[in-house]
Amino acid sequence: MHNPACNYFLACFLAANLASAPVVACTMSISSVEAPEIEIEIEFEDYNDVTNRVTYQIEIESSVVPPTNTAVCQCGISFGSELVQAPESFRVLNAIVGLRRGEGDDFDLDSFSGFEPDDDVAATLAGLNGTNNGSTTFGFSTPVNPFNLPPLQAEDAFVLGFLIEFAPEDFAAVNGNQIQFAAGSNEPGHPINLFQRYQPTLKLPPFRLDECDLNYDLVCDVQDLDVLYSLGDLARGFERTDATEVYDLNGDDRIDRRDVQEWLKKAADFHGLDDAYAPGDVNLDGEFGTSDLIQVFVAGQYESGNDGQTWATGDWNADGYFDSSDTLYAFQVGRFNPSANIQPLPEPNTAPFTLLLVTLCGWTAIRHRK
Ligand SMILES: [Ca+2]
Ligand SMILES: [Ca+2]
Ligand SMILES: [Ca+2]
Ligand SMILES: [Ca+2]
Structure with a gap:
């Protein structure tokens, strides 16, 4: 049923308003005040x-105008x-086409490929009336045979895709x-x-x-935990949306x-560590050690009764409080x-910190006894 060579061809028959579009090969969407914007997903x-x-991946859904002649289909950005x-790093890697059968059906865009980068198409696009001055153009083309086209149902849609990188x-x-898309063919x-x-x-x-x-x-650090903690009551939990x-x-x-x-x-x-970060490792260096204790000491929230604590201030079981x-x-x-x-512990001259140390020592002693 799916003949990839045919599907590539249909990339060129993008028309947003099927009723008013002429039936020609490799035509473009027609300007029309009533026509909706072309649907796009990125x-x-x-x-x-x-x-x-x-x-x-950029996916552009479109209605399709059936082709009539063999042609080289062209498209570009x-x-x-x-x-x-x-920027120097920006490239359009590929143009691809997928067929979506019916409304909302999934399709695999990657299964239809075949366009090749085409400098002539890029040059044509660069010289078009309306192409943005100072833009960089990328062109693609593929030869197609329109006589093997699969029959299209009313709800079918073709999706033109571009893969960009930077x-x-x-x-x-x-x-x-700014970005502009183009398609057409070598047909007169x-x-x-x-x-x-x-x-x-x-x-x-x-x-x-x-x-x-x-x-x-682009990094995984304690600020990401802050985001997670800010979502709501993690101890009770809630449904995701x-x-x-x-x-x-x-x-x-x-x-x-x-x-x-x-x-x-x-x-x-x-961060390349074998073991998960342990509760207590507030600075996320892979160890629960004295530097972590100093950090929570400075934060000063142990048994404070203040809600809204985070990983960094000692709330390791995510119930909002830093306590025993x-x-x-x-x-x-x-x-x-x-x-x-190891860092020198600060003088335990405040009641909460003394309490914290006593608790830590207590738990450590219990563990050692076991
Ligand atoms: Ca992050
Ligand atoms: Ca979950
Ligand atoms: Ca640590
Ligand atoms: Ca807690």
Whole structure:
């Protein structure tokens, strides 16, 4: 049923308004005041730490105008402008086409590939009337045979996809920058043309290099735990929503302290550690030692009764407070290493800190007796 060669061809028959579009090969969407904007989805795909590039897939859904002749289909992207030029790292890696059968059906865009980069198409696009001055153009083409086209049902849709890449540090230069899409063919009368009514700027969802990066700043650190803690009562737990799905790190459809534990595993893995971060390791250096105790001492929240505590201020069991239940938990897990990252402990001249030390010593003694 699916003949890839046919599907590539249909990339060129993008028309937002099927009723008013002429039936011609490799035509473009027709400008029309009534026609809706072309539907587009952009998803983060991957990060390659060898090349230091992030990739995003852009999917553009369209109605289809049936082709009539054999042709070379062409498509491309023009990116950037005189104001903000495409960063050096920006590339359009591939053009791909998928067929979606019926409304809302899933499809596999990657299963249809075949366009090749084409400098002539890029040059044509660069010279088009309406192409942004100062933009960088990327062109693709593929020869197609229209006589093997699969029959299309009324609800079927073709999806044209582009795979883009850039260095993570160029995110700001890419996101919100101007973008133009084009398609056409080598047939006389149906040359490559700019899409109309497409959103003129590229709006990228933020990317993460790892699941533990909950605030999208490309590192996994205590600020990500702060994000998790800020979501609600993790001790009681609550159902995740679509918006909070990224925080459900153990995938059980709930947000609770088990996701904190999962974060401690994932973040340790992110930093190349074999074992999950232990409760008590507030500075996340892989050891629960004296430097951690100093940090919670400075924060001064032990048995304070103040709600809203975080990992860094001693709330290791994620119930909002720093109290003996946290120290008990830390010592049950039993990773306290008094010789780790030794620093002189401050004078225990405050009641809460004395209480903390007494508790720690108590739990340590109990553990040793066992
Ligand atoms: Ca982060
Ligand atoms: Ca969960
Ligand atoms: Ca530590
Ligand atoms: Ca607690």
